[in-house]
Amino acid sequence: DVKVTQSSRYLVKRTGEKVFLECVQDMDHENMFWYRQDPGLGLRLIYFSYDVKMKEKGDIPEGYSVSREKKERFSLILESASTNQTSMYLCASSLLGRVEKLFFGSGTQLSVL
Amino acid sequence: GENVEQHPSTLSVQEGDSAVIKCTYSDSASNYFPWYKQELGKGPQLIIDIRSNVGEKKDQRIAVTLNKTAKHFSLHITETQPEDSAVYFCAAASNNAGNMLTFGGGTRLMVKP
Numbered sequence: 508d509v510k511v512t513q514s515s516r517y518l519v520k521r522t523g524e525k526v527f528l529e530c531v532q533d534m535d536h537e538n539m540f541w542y543r544q545d546p547g548l549g550l551r552l553i554y555f556s557y558d559v560k561m562k563e564k565g566d567i568p569e570g571y572s573v574s575r576e577k578k579e580r581f582s583l584i585l586e587s588a589s590t591n592q593t594s595m596y597l598c599a600s601s602l603l604g605r606v607e608k609l610f611f612g613s614g615t616q617l618s619v620l
Numbered sequence: 621g622e623n624v625e626q627h628p629s630t631l632s633v634q635e636g637d638s639a640v641i642k643c644t645y646s647d648s649a650s651n652y653f654p655w656y657k658q659e660l661g662k663g664p665q666l667i668i669d670i671r672s673n674v675g676e677k678k679d680q681r682i683a684v685t686l687n688k689t690a691k692h693f694s695l696h697i698t699e700t701q702p703e704d705s706a707v708y709f710c711a712a713a714s715n716n717a718g719n720m721l722t723f724g725g726g727t728r729l730m731v732k733p
Contacts, residue, residue: 549723597663606652606713606721611663
């Protein structure tokens, strides 16, 4: 089975801190994604990567950046965390492309105080 | 861009009854419609998907129907069981949106034993 592992289940940070969310997948998938999940808003795409060092902005990239130095690892970076970035963050990977058969991690619940 | 609306936001059924979740989409070029199930404490998992050249698809107790003319698609769960309790997300993908998934807001399904 594909496994997508997110480094933290819960994270509490202070406003202005630099935050790193890490994600690792073990199935050699080309495509990796970072989504944000908020009640009533569903999942919204922050960033997408289709190859090492390649990235594309999603629907809500403002305030975020990403890093993909190795194929299996995709990091989401909040340069200066703000309270409106309190949310559940989900990492996903896929083999077939940008939309098909996404495999999600269990999520990181980030609270910015 | 694509907009996906999902109804209802919460749904409570008795075990053994059927459950129906409906989604509408705005972009007539959308051609791929997956459904994801998210159990408590876990990431979403793909349960069924349908393409625009197919009107209906079934997998055991779950089925998805697509009406391209009306731009809506639905998830049908028959003979519901307590383990069907979860949050369900519909999504749509359109080439016009860079071929990325746009998710609905989610439906919390509760199956009462």
